[in-house]
Amino acid sequence: MMNSLPTTSAESTQTKVPQGYVSLTLGQFTCLLDHGAIRRNLLLLGLVILASIASLAIGTVALSPWQVIQALFGYGDALSQFVVQDLRLQRLLAGIYTGAAFSLAGCLMQTLARNRLATPGIIGIDNAAMAFAVSSVVSTAISIAPSAMALAGAATATALAFGLAGSSGTRGYRFIVAGIGIGAIAGAITQLMLSQVDIDTANAAYPWTVGSLSARPELMVNILGGGLFFCLIACLLLTHLFSLLPFSDAVITGLGSSTKWLRLSSLSLSIILTGLAVAVAGPVGLVALIGPEMARVFARYRGIPLIGSALAGAFIMVVADLIGRTLLSPIELPVGIVTSVVGGPYLIWILMRQRSKSTI
């Protein structure tokens, strides 16, 4: 985990590096990296790689892990190269990108609202993005439109949720229930649009409504990949600012940061990530809730586990998709159903715990 503290080089030579950290100097910037956090994030990365190899190897044509690795780098026989590179790699990438994007967006939103239930899925941003994406599919046939429309939908829903929650702002549960209402309206509008068009168009729009990774358009996966890369870099550069978010407004202002700007930047990153991910996979339930939680358990990091969340989200998504593909094969379960079945009990458990969980 990176904590980039912009200090002058003269100061950094004098500063003693705290125990358990390693300092990294790049020109006039110095980063303090937490040893333990690095180790645990590497562990999560290892899990993601293992899950990816399993996901590439398991399927109707079973391959050995070694064959998969060979085929990935262009060696091995033609069949395994075809299966890995042409059939399964695209789906794996879609899974990794969407999982990371959902989970990172969830982590940002949770931090912003200081409430671990405030994830984009629960407050209706997913549903609104889906409604907009479906509207673009049923009306036009331009392949870039769903991404743009999903972004617009995500932004609209967020603005509405904030506006309707009124004076209480993002704190407390009022914001979340306002979001549930918006999500219900967006879901109803989606149903309405799907019931109006002919069956072929409805089928084309169907994957967005359940959350599926099957045969997603390559262009949108690539757009998501680009967006995810941009947002990850932005998150890394802003980590030291985001770690102020859990404090009260007075403390944030006192430490010299603008609360408005801080909120705006974390919220817009979260909207971009959610919108682009929904444009690829539809609203995949509860990844944004479980991913950051897993990262918190794993990383035991004092700050905000942004990188850890992205890795954990990718891991969950790849594993859920693998389960969905293999559990009832030849029938394929949409990944959204798998994550809801796993995530629902977890969400109820959070709510039932006696200790007040309204703050992170």
Place this chain on the structure above:
Amino acid sequence: MQLWFQTPPAQRSILSVLIPVALLLVFCCLASLFYGAGEVGPIDVMALLMGGGSDDARFVVLELRLPRTLIGIFAGLSLGLAGALMQSVARNPLAEPGLLGVSSGSAFAVAIALVLGASTATLSIGLAQLGALLGCFCVMGVARMQGQRNDPIRLVLAGAALSSLLIAMTSLLLLYNERAADEIRFWVTGSIAGRNVDQLLSLLPSFVIALACVVYVARPLASLALGERVAIGLGYKPGRIRLIVVFAVALLVGAATAIAGPVMFVGLVVPFAARALVGPDIRRTLWLCLPIGPLVILTADVFSRLVAQPAEMPLGVLTAMVGAPVLLAIVRAHRLPTL
């Protein structure tokens, strides 16, 4: 003389509100018979009601629109009463059978029955009620565990989690079994079109039992609203009352779900409107729920036929569009009223 809308809701005489609403309901029933996606318009229907009318009109009205209207009335009654009961016992204006996962519980139970080989007509009603009962117990358990001092909004979150879990498991079952998927497909969004009256008749016994429960618990519930101690002091047993209420809610929601599918938000809107008209006393609210429930469903149904002619819109979509703003209005209210 003071007009009725100038007096505070709790002081209005109940008849002065009930009669206008009931008249509205009669209009709505007539509209439901008069209008539809087909060629048969109000004039044909009037002719039929006068004793004449063409064969076309006779078929459309008697075989299609009349059952639909009856089922709408029935579903509205059940969901409205269930919503009022649930809100009163949870002391929470947001408690709604659809939002809290009770409807999804009954849909899930029916899905299991279909997968195990039952056909829709035989088993579904009892099982739907059983599923609703389980859903009720889950949600109430969560609510009890939180205690009274907590934010009422958390109950809705628990319900949303439970219902999304149950919906996901239902679709899992349906993917697994295509026959069941075919039979249950029209269930997933609520609709009251295309059911026959026989199903309605088979629901009547459980409906009568539920009504008896409602009559029995109305007074105790009103005293329970003053607090548990007051209710005990007045000689009621709060635990037993709650149990009976949960039982009645399960019967009502299960029956309504069995015949109309999970229709969201009706149980939220109806008691909300009733309270706005006659104040928070549960006995008065229950009386008002009787006409308002069918009124809401029939209005939504007539719109669902007219908005998207010649096709129809699912009823659940319309109720969600009406209900979600009411949810937002309740949440936005400055101070959440605790019941």
